[in-house]
Amino acid sequence: MTEKSKLPPGQRERTDFPRFGLTQFAERFPSESARIQVSIAGDIADPIVVETEIQRLPRVEQSSDFHCVTTWTYRSILWSGFRFKDFYEQIAVPLAGVSVDATFVVLRAQDGYRSSLPLEDLLAADVLLADKMDGEVLSVTHGAPLRLVAPAHYAYKSVKHIKQIEFWCNDAHLHPIGFRFMAHPRARVINEERGQWIPGWVLRYLYRPFIRSTASRFERLMQERSKNEQ
Numbered sequence: 001m002t003e004k005s006k007l008p009p010g011q012r013e014r015t016d017f018p019r020f021g022l023t024q025f026a027e028r029f030p031s032e033s034a035r036i037q038v039s040i041a042g043d044i045a046d047p048i049v050v051e052t053e054i055q056r057l058p059r060v061e062q063s064s065d066f067h068c069v070t071t072w073t074y075r076s077i078l079w080s081g082f083r084f085k086d087f088y089e090q091i092a093v094p095l096a097g098v099s100v101d102a103t104f105v106v107l108r109a110q111d112g113y114r115s116s117l118p119l120e121d122l123l124a125a126d127v128l129l130a131d132k133m134d135g136e137v138l139s140v141t142h143g144a145p146l147r148l149v150a151p152a153h154y155a156y157k158s159v160k161h162i163k164q165i166e167f168w169c170n171d172a173h174l175h176p177i178g179f180r181f182m183a184h185p186r187a188r189v190i191n192e193e194r195g196q197w198i199p200g201w202v203l204r205y206l207y208r209p210f211i212r213s214t215a216s217r218f219e220r221l222m223q224e225r226s227k228n229e230q
Contacts (some may be wrong), residue, residue, distance in 0.1 A: 004066075007073055007188065008189045010204045014072040016213040019141040021113070021156075022178055028111035029225060030161040033144040036131065042106070042166035044174070044190055045097025053091055053098060054146075057082040062126060064151035067189045069182075070207035070214075078168045079149050081130030092167065102167040106174050107148060110161040115211075117150065117157055117175045119167070121186060125150050130161070132140045154187040154194065 009015060024095045060083055067073045092098050103123055108114045121127070128149040131138055138144040143160030150158050166173065176183035184193040191199030194207075 004015040004043045008067060009028070010071050010194075010201060011067055011073040011189075012071055013060050014074050017066065017074040017077070017142070019218040020068060020070075020215055021218065023214055023217060025111055025113055026214075026221045028113075029142060030110035030144065032110065033161075036145045038146065038162055039164040040092055040096040040098075041164055041226070042168045043099040043102050044167060045099075048096050049094075050091055053095070054082055054087065054221075057086045057090060060128065062128065066151075066155055068157050069154040069187070069194050069203075070211050071204050072211060078129040078134050079128055080132035080135075081128040081146075081149070082130055083125065084127040084143070084148070085125065087129055088119075090122065092165070096140060098166075098167045099169060101169045101191065103170050104168045104174075106165070107162055108160040108165045108170065109159050113161075114174070114177060115157050115159050115183070116152065116171065116185075117165065118186065119155070124150075130215075140225075148191060151186055152190065154213040155188055156183075158189050 036054060040048050040050060040056070042176060044162070052104040059080065061080045063076050063078050063079060066077055088098070104116065105119050106114060106116045118166050126149075129146055130149045133139075133142055133147050138147065143158075143162075146162045148158045148162060171185075181197050182195045184195050185192050194200040194203040
């Protein structure tokens with residue numbers, strides 16, 4: 001979406017871009033925020049760890065909006081990184097030997113967070129493994145050293161601090177974080193797939209009251225971390 005585009009159903013524009021997520025992750029941080037190191041696992045022939053290989057992929061830039069499932073949107077972020085499609089075709093398949101039957105991908109973060117998407121969704125042209133934002137190297141606040149950017153999906157699918165990407169033939173290996181109703185298999189913004197079983201427009205009213213307190217908690221703990229590192 002461009003800056004002048006219409007917001008998706010139920011979203012409201014926010015003028016700042018806070019560190020945000022499930023509250024149990026507010027005090028969790030990556031153990032390595034500077035060096036990219038991603039394991040490839042799952043239904044594959046050879047488990048590998050990717051480090052410098054990712055830097056050999058074509059670098060792309062794109063501007064896209066960021067849609068939090070709790071109904072706030074931050075507009076026109078300039079991301080820089082590597083297409084997931086290129087990562088899959090040039091690294092995962094030839095080096096790790098991903099099964100031809102693998103259709104389901106689990107992404108795991110250094111802080112313990114995890115999420116998933118169908119492989120076909122991740123192969124869209126606008127899905128990135130990003131290491132830069134607005135011309136700067138990613139900060140811890142926004143997912144250093146590497147994060148997923150999937151603009152067509154609610155942001156809980158765009159895992160930060162990625163440490164492992166798993167390719168599976170089914171979804172038996174994912175145990176969603178939080179209540180199961182909160183984790184839609186695809187979470188497409190245009191369809192307002194905020195969660196399972198409960199209509200997206202209903203979840204708007206469940207989530208909105210917690211936006212301010214959640215953002216404040218994440219900001220406070222980020223500030224405490226910064227002070228402790230000084």
